[in-house]
Amino acid sequence: MPGSGGRGRDLAAWISPAVGSIFFLLLLRWSEGRGKKGADASFNNKAAVHHLLQRASGGRRLFLAGLGGEGENARASENSVVDELLAGRGGEEEHSHAVASSSASRRSYLRWFRLVPEPPVPAWLRGLPRAPEYRPTESEFADPIAFLTRVERHAAQYGICKVIPPYHRPSRRHVFARLNRSLLSSSDLSNPAAPDPSNPTSSSAPPPPPPPAAVFTTRHQELGTPRRGRPPPQVLKQVWQSGERYTLDQFEAKSRAFSKAHLAGLRDPTPLHVESLFWKASADRPIYVEYANDVPGSGFAASSQAHLRSNRRRDPGTTNQQVAEDKSVGWRLSSSPWNLQAIARAPGSLTRFMPDDVPGVTSPMVYIGMLFSWFAWHIEDHELHSLNFLHTGAPKTWYAVPGDRAAELEEVIRVHGYGGNPDHLASLAVLGEKTTLMSPEVIVAAGLPCCRLVQYPGEFVVTFPRAYHIGFSHGFNCGEAANFATPQWLKFAKEAAVRRAVMNYLPMLSHQQLLYLLAVSFISR
Incomplete structure (x- = not known):
């Protein structure tokens, strides 16, 4: 079918970030049970989701196009989708505190999505x-x-x-x-632990021992x-x-x-x-x-x-x-x-x-x-x-x-x-x-x-x-x-x-x- 190859490539390009987004939400759900409420809310879930979408360059463009095109409208749509994704977990504010307070959860985010910033290099160095x-x-x-x-x-x-x-x-x-x-x-x-070749343990000829x-x-x-x-x-x-x-x-x-x-x-x-x-x-x-x-x-x-x-x-x-x-x-x-x-x-x-x-x-x-x-x-x-x-x-x-x-x-x-x-x-x-x-x-x-x-x-x-x-x-x-x-x-x-x-x-x-x-x-x- 004419043009089917292009649509197939577009679909393949969209699937990767979509799967990543789904996995991200599953990880959030898993960490939800490990966290507890606390004062440390410096790790912002919304920023994390935005970061994930921004890293998927080609897939993000298609994702935004599906929301209504590029530009301000797409940006607004993206924001609303992120809010809905987080709200589906019971509200952004409540759970952002719970997730942020768990150091184990934070390490999981950092490991999977590489959100750890490079350590700053001092000016003297x-x-x-x-x-x-x-x-x-x-x-x-x-x-x-x-x-x-x-x-x-x-x-x-x-x-x-x-x-x-x-x-x-x-x-x-x-x-x-x-x-x-x-x-x-x-x-x-x-x-x-190394065997001693001068002390054979059996009458049969063993394989040569490692040095x-x-x-x-x-x-x-x-x-x-x-x-x-x-x-x-x-x-x-x-x-x-x-x-x-x-x-x-x-x-x-x-x-x-x-x-x-x-x-x-x-x-x-x-x-x-x-x-x-x-x-x-x-x-x-x-x-x-x-x-x-x-x-x-x-x-x-x-x-x-x-x-x-x-x-x-x-x-x-x-x-x-x-x-x-x-x-x-x-x-x-x-x-x-x-x-x-x-x-x-x-x-x-x-x-x-x-x-x-x-x-x-x-x-x-x-x-x-x-x-x-x-x-x-x-x-x-x-x-x-x-x-x-x-x-x-x-x-x-x-x-x-x-x-x-x-x-x-x-x-x-x-x-x-x-x-x-x-x-x-x-x-x-x-x-x-x-x-x-x-x-x-x-x-x-x-x-x-x-x-x-x-x-x-x-x-x-x-x-x-x-x-x-x-x-x-x-x-x-x-x-x-x-x-x-x-x-x-x-x-x-x-x-x-x-x-x-x-x-x-x-x-x-x-x-x-x-x-x-x-x-x-x-x-x-």
Whole structure:
């Protein structure tokens, strides 16, 4: 029949919003029994129905046309229909109070119709400048110390920068497998539920058991401000060992459940919105998150293994499929000098003269976080450079103050965070405990420069000498960090050693020994 196709499409376009409207009314009826009268009537049912109709663009136009056309008449008709729909439930005013008073009902509306407004982004947060971001070519990427020395003069003015490698990021499967092997080799902790292949339970040959899963221990972190019961300063947060042990899969599942509960109603929130929620939560009633930090291990292959694998990949007998697999699972990064198991000993890095291996400095540490897992304002040990790689999971947000403003930042924290403690040395000691969570808003208001960046999986973040930094995770993620030093670090090294001695911190390296070995290296050339 001529024209039937057009009417069929119009009918199909009308059915979707109509079904949605019917479902909306059924939800209102269901919530009616759960609500009770109260004073909170801020959630307006009429506005909700209008919002639903406005979201159905094409269907709404047909719906209004059926009421008598577009324009003022249609608007009036729509209003009357909404009033009748609500009145059919016993009157708009009476039930709007009943429904609004039920928090469970309100959450149902928000979940189904996404009426949750995006969290407002504070002006101070929106105004923070972004740290520099670099995308080196493969030839530039071949020498990390040379590349970072070249960009340091500009990037150090921010205290931090991001480097995006020219390779694909590792897959989650590769990262989990590598981390499990690494954590098992650096610890005797493994999942007790995993079968032991050396202890067969029957005479028949069982299927090969799955590889054991490494476990790790987390710390509980406080996020929020107690209303009473604790004197100032309240920028200091409690951190303690949780005693909980997880495999990677277990902690990921727990993290996802936590994120679902705290981001309910938000669909694909932007990093700025998550940051807004984080700093809002830091001033609200305390919640508690978990963070596995300073875990010995690495998501990179050991540098010697990576070198052998890299040579095998260049072998003429290597198939294209094997080469593609290597690229997809992160072997190109492991075989590069940016491997965090090798960066401290890389050519050009002054930390290669450290005679002893120092975990967390010359060898990497792993960091496994969840939504709102945070790291406090701090500088690196001996004010070294740091290289941080995010293997997999949700992003991290970083904030930083340039190293030449570090003393001013310490003073701002002493005055505004610690209540003006007259003992400057005691304030530095407290800051060194890495439990100070102060909003960058306070720092910006004091006139200090502060920048931000968002690190995604597969990206490196570099911090520069004496640059204070802080940050948090947007969800479950796995990263790692190690230290290195370009020649620019020598400008900070002596004073860093003195400050460390004044605060009775044991040295992790001998400044004099490092200078001696550096000088000897020049003579032997």
